[in-house]
Amino acid sequence: MTTVALAGPEVAERVRAAFPDAVIEVTADSVTVPAERVVAVARFLRDDAELDGKYLNCLLGIDWLDHFDIVYVLSSLAKNHTFVLKARAAHDAPVVPSVNGVWMGANLQEREVYDLMGISFSDHPNLRRIFLWEGFPGHPLRKDFLALPGGYKPGLQRFPFEFPEGQRAYPEVEGTDAPSAPAVPRLDQPPAASESPSPSGRGQARPERSRRGEGEQA
Amino acid sequence: MTELHTPPYVVNIGPQHPSTHGVFRLKVTLDGERIIDAEMVLGYLHRSMEKLAEERTFTQNIPFTDRMDYLAAMTGNLAYCLAAEKLAGIEVPERGSYLRVIFAELQRIASHCMANGTFVNDCGAWQTPLMYMFRDREKILDLFEMTCGARLTTNYMRIGGVAFDVPDEWYPAIKALVAELPDRIAEYEELLLDSEILLARSRDIGVLKPEAAINASTSGPLLRGCGIAWDVRKADPYCVYDRFDFDIPVGHNGDCFDRFIVRLEEMRQSLRIVEQALAQLPGGPVSTPVPLALRPEPGEAYARIESPKGELGFYLVSDGGPTPYRFHVRSPSYINLSVLKDLTVGLSIADAIVTLGSLDINVGEIDR
Numbered sequence: 001m002t003t004v005a006l007a008g009p010e011v012a013e014r015v016r017a018a019f020p021d022a023v024i025e026v027t028a029d030s031v032t033v034p035a036e037r038v039v040a041v042a043r044f045l046r047d048d049a050e051l052d053g054k055y056l057n058c059l060l061g062i063d064w065l066d067h068f069d070i071v072y073v074l075s076s077l078a079k080n081h082t083f084v085l086k087a088r089a090a091h092d093a094p095v096v097p098s099v100n101g102v103w104m105g106a107n108l109q110e111r112e113v114y115d116l117m118g119i120s121f122s123d124h125p126n127l128r129r130i131f132l133w134e135g136f137p138g139h140p141l142r143k144d145f146l147a148l149p150g151g152y153k154p155g156l157q158r159f160p161f162e163f164p165e166g167q168r169a170y171p172e173v174e175g176t177d178a179p180s181a182p183a184v185p186r187l188d189q190p191p192a193a194s195e196s197p198s199p200s201g202r203g204q205a206r207p208e209r210s211r212r213g214e215g216e217q218a
Numbered sequence: 219m220t221e222l223h224t225p226p227y228v229v230n231i232g233p234q235h236p237s238t239h240g241v242f243r244l245k246v247t248l249d250g251e252r253i254i255d256a257e258m259v260l261g262y263l264h265r266s267m268e269k270l271a272e273e274r275t276f277t278q279n280i281p282f283t284d285r286m287d288y289l290a291a292m293t294g295n296l297a298y299c300l301a302a303e304k305l306a307g308i309e310v311p312e313r314g315s316y317l318r319v320i321f322a323e324l325q326r327i328a329s330h331c332m333a334n335g336t337f338v339n340d341c342g343a344w345q346t347p348l349m350y351m352f353r354d355r356e357k358i359l360d361l362f363e364m365t366c367g368a369r370l371t372t373n374y375m376r377i378g379g380v381a382f383d384v385p386d387e388w389y390p391a392i393k394a395l396v397a398e399l400p401d402r403i404a405e406y407e408e409l410l411l412d413s414e415i416l417l418a419r420s421r422d423i424g425v426l427k428p429e430a431a432i433n434a435s436t437s438g439p440l441l442r443g444c445g446i447a448w449d450v451r452k453a454d455p456y457c458v459y460d461r462f463d464f465d466i467p468v469g470h471n472g473d474c475f476d477r478f479i480v481r482l483e484e485m486r487q488s489l490r491i492v493e494q495a496l497a498q499l500p501g502g503p504v505s506t507p508v509p510l511a512l513r514p515e516p517g518e519a520y521a522r523i524e525s526p527k528g529e530l531g532f533y534l535v536s537d538g539g540p541t542p543y544r545f546h547v548r549s550p551s552y553i554n555l556s557v558l559k560d561l562t563v564g565l566s567i568a569d570a571i572v573t574l575g576s577l578d579i580n581v582g583e584i585d586r
Contacts, residue, residue, distance in 0.1 A: 003454035029518075056435045057522070058548035060533055071533065073520050073548075077432065077448050084520075105435025105556050112552075116268070131261035131585060140269045
């Protein structure tokens with residue numbers, strides 16, 4: 001016995017039968033509806049005899065930069081199948097109706113999405129931040145949280161042991177004993193202005209710390 | 219006779235309190251000794267793992283999963299690796315799958331030892347049962363240490379298999395443990411199931427109805443305690459669970475005591491699985507080579523397992539790059555808390571603490 005993952009078109013057909021114009025996108029494993037229709041569709045999916053989505057496995061938000069997707073992974077314990085519903089919300093001031101009245105298990109998960117992704121759930125009984133404190137600036141799971149100017153992304157774009165695209169071997173390095181590792185481009189494009197902290201600035205910070213340490217010992 | 223009401227007052231249980239099993243705070247409003255409102259305050263252990271994971275490669279994210287449910291690191295590893303393998307379409311060698319099952323089940327026994335030990339501790343059977351159960355957990359952690367060098371944050375599973383094969387001295391040690399543990403579990407049942415302290419404190423306390431349990435997405439012993447035989451290992455077998463013969467223990471009343479006996483019985487069933495897996499353990503490689511910078515095709519995958527706390531799932535989204543575009547954890551401890559308010563309102567503080575203990579929460583997994 002294995003859980004059957006229902007195909008997106010199969011679920012979409014059932015949803016279209018009840019709500020002819022609600023489905024806006026169908027992929028191989030999911031059905032997308034506009035955010036404002038989600039409660040009616042959710043209630044239909046829960047109560048429909050064939051789909052029987054009584055169990056909400058998980059609820060999460062995905063930031064696609066131009067819009068948000070709220071993903072509802074649903075399953076039926078009686079029929080042992082699972083399927084995915086998505087609600088699409090605009091990127092500016094996203095509001096999604098709360099499905100807390102359909103599945104009680106959505107309560108905490110919607111608060112988490114609100115806290116970390118900044119999506120507001122209308123009609124939620126207790127929509128407050130849950131992990132971060134009230135007044136925390138921004139919503140960390142958004143892709144533009146702490147966005148650096150010029151699209152600069154920290155970290156390596158390729159890895160030290162990974163050859164660049166098209167290259168199959170280490171380049172020949174002449175006139176040196178240094179190990180011939182491939183040159184690793186750190187950035188897709190360098191930041192606009194090079195504002196690296198000067199070494200003298202770092203040097204000043206260190207005696208400051210040690211002096212404080214001495215004071216504490218005394 | 220008229221009922222006497224006192225003005226409602228608020229008591230904070232936690233964040234630093236032995237009964238909350240971590241930095242978890244429960245704000246209860248009391249009328250006399252009866253709870254009329256309960257509100258939980260979370261986030262004391264929030265490390266923003268879902269954001270951190272977006273900056274690290276698929277392989278680099280494995281150690282985070284140890285630190286979510288730190289009492290069950292193996293199952294955390296396993297759930298994440300299964301999700302990454304589903305996303306990238308990677309097959310695991312058979313020996314790797316068997317070792318995964320063995321270690322996940324040992325971890326379940328260790329986690330249930332901890333859960334049951336602290337639960338009876340909350341009920342008033344102070345420290346002795348906990349120390350007895352720690353004795354068994356210790357031996358399981360020794361097996362982990364033998365294999366991967368770590369006891370708590372194991373970081374043992376890899377995408378495509380497991381990190382190391384087991385050493386030679388592991389086989390006699392696990393055989394001795396498997397032979398010894400059934401007697402231990404029988405001893406606990408003898409000591410605890412007729413214990414007046416435990417029965418008086420946990421029978422008919424914190425009763426959860428099956429419909430409410432499903433509607434609130436609860437999972438694990440909490441769901442099975444109210445009589446629903448739902449176990450991901452049976453319903454949607456991952457690894458090689460379909461090759462083993464084991465039962466799903468269920469409760470009848472959905473009270474705290476039922477959750478406790480479900481966990482005790484699950485320890486015995488886990489032993490059965492370990493025994494069968496050891497007998498069938500095939501040879502061959504334990505893992506399949508996977509590129510250092512794994513770049514799965516763009517897509518989304520949700521994989522779930524039955525962790526000691528319930529259904530642990532990972533929802534991964536890839537955009538074709540070396541790091542996950544979105545890394546979401548379906549954390550059973552967190553979602554099981556959905557019913558906490560309904561369970562505790564109407565109880566006294568002492569009973570609320572027993573109810574919280576019976577949920578078996580882990581704050582590392584709640585806050586992430």
